[in-house]
Each structure stands twice: as structure tokens, then as C-alpha cells.
Amino acid sequence: MQQKMKAIEDVILPTDDNEAQGKSLWRNVSRLVLDVQNFTTSKMARVNKQAAMADMIHEGRWTGVFKHSLNVNENLGWDLLTRDLGVVPVLTDGEDQVQIMDKFSTKTCYEVLVGNMEDCTFSKLLWMNSIPPKVTFMLWDAFNHSLPTRGMLHHRGVEIPSSACVMYGAMDESADHLFLHCQTTFEVWDYFIKAFHISWPLSGTVLRLFQAWDNNILSGRCKEIWNIFHYALFWIIWEERNIRAFWGRNKSVYELIMHIKQTLVLWSCDKDTFKFIDSVQILHNWEAIIHM
Secondary structure (H helix, E strand, O other): OHHHHOOOOOOOOOOOOOOOOHHHHHHHHHHHHHHHHHHEEEHHHHHOOOOOHHHHEEOOEEOEEEOOOOOHHHHHHHHHHHHHHOOOOOOOOOOOOOOOOOOOOHHHHHHHHHOOOOOOOOHHHOOOOOOOHHHHHHHHHHHOOOOOOHHHHHHOOOOOOOOEOOOOOOOEOOHHHHHHHOHHHHHHHHHHHHHOOOOOOOOOOHHHHHHOOOOOOOOHHHHHHHHHHHHHHHHHHHHHHHHHHHOOOOOOHHHHHHHHHHHHHHHOOOOOOOOOOOHHHHHHOHHHHHOO
């Protein structure tokens, strides 16, 4: 690599020349192979080329012999290598056998591999037939505190201009702040919660909000919309956040509300939630429509 880059030992910088580098570089690499082979060889390989693996193990350690006496540093390196390799398992005579558990299946194999891993407590909150997978994956990140908000990127050591919320800029941007406590997002929440005619205090975290979401007395069309409304709001807010961060274009709160309504209608196409209702009426008479 140093020859390829023509750099000093501590710094590798590309050079700007037209000389061929490939042949000379690989010629030296091939020479190093012989040097390595001449330096070390296994003990049994020198005595008997047909030696078994067990013949090269002594008292639970690999045995090796070198063509010259090792100096202090080389001997230390060999000891560290054998230490890292650890104790060699005891080998027994006989043919290898493959044992497969009774009633083997992919499910039982997975359960054995997983072992005592804790069950995911929020998986049932993610997977719904009417919700696109991209929304589910985004929420998975949010529940696992790995959504790449500015606050999370700053926590991971990524250099960013600011950790302030992209939507409003008053506080550091975390998933909980962006989706629940940001002033812009709160105005969107306020519009829809009032339209449902219920009192709904926002939870402190995204996960707690989803866990408490079914605790209401809604019914009929309101209930059907309520079941997917929070997914739509979270997705539209995340989408708007990225548009503002990377494209510099902002939607107003009114435009965000209209976009959420359109998304809810789209996600309800396979149901009768908005059947025989004009889309213009849905957009502009939302409160009356959902309570019909």
C-alpha cells in the first residue's frame, strides 16, 4: 500500500503520476508469501504431510516450530496468538455425526437461536395491513430510540450544524419532541383531537402514546379513522421534517392537516370508511364527515 501510494510510513496520500503501479505492487506481494512460508511452518507438517489435526495439538494448545529462534517480541506475539485461539477442544476418534433435533422446523431452530431473548413488547403496535411497511420501519426506529433525528445524530457523534428541531427550532430534536411536543406538530394534533370530540392528553413518549391509543370511547367511522390516524400523522410529520432538512421547503400547518386527511383516505381504500363520500367533502368538512 505504501508503494502504491508513494507515501511516508505514517500517512497514506494518493499520488498524481502516470507510472504503472500494478505489476510491481503485486510482484512484491507475491515475494512476501514466500517469506511468510519460510518463516513459520507447523511441526507435524515438516515431519509428516499426512498428519491429522489431532497430531498438531499438545496439551490443549496448538504446537508450532519456527526455522529460527524467536526474539522476545516474536515469542510474545506467538503466545498472544495461542492465547486468543484459546484451549483447543478435545478431539475424539470416530466418524463425525450430524444430530438434528426431533420435530425440526424453521420455527424451532429460530427459538433455539434466540434463546432467552426478551420478547418485543411493541411488535403488535407496528404491523397492520393498511399501514405501508415504510411507516412501520420508521416507527420501529422511533420505539428503539434509533430514529436519525438531529438529537440522535449529535449523540452518535455526527457533525451537524445544529441539534435544534427542524420543524420549529425551539428545542433539541428527538423523536418524542418531534412527534409530540414540537409546536408545529402540536397544532396538528390539536386540530384532529378536537375534531374527534374527545379529550386526549399527549403522552410523554411515542411508545406510551401507542400503548394507550385504544383507551377511548369512539365508535363507527370515528373509531376506524382513529385506529390509523396516529400512523398517518407520524409519517407525514417525519416526511415534512426530512423535506425541510434536505430540500428547504416548508408546508404550513393547514397543508400538513390536508395531507394527513388525504393519506387517511388513501389508506382506507380497501374499507368502506369513506365509501360514497365526495373527497372534497372529506377535506373541507372533516369533522362532520367522521361523525356521520
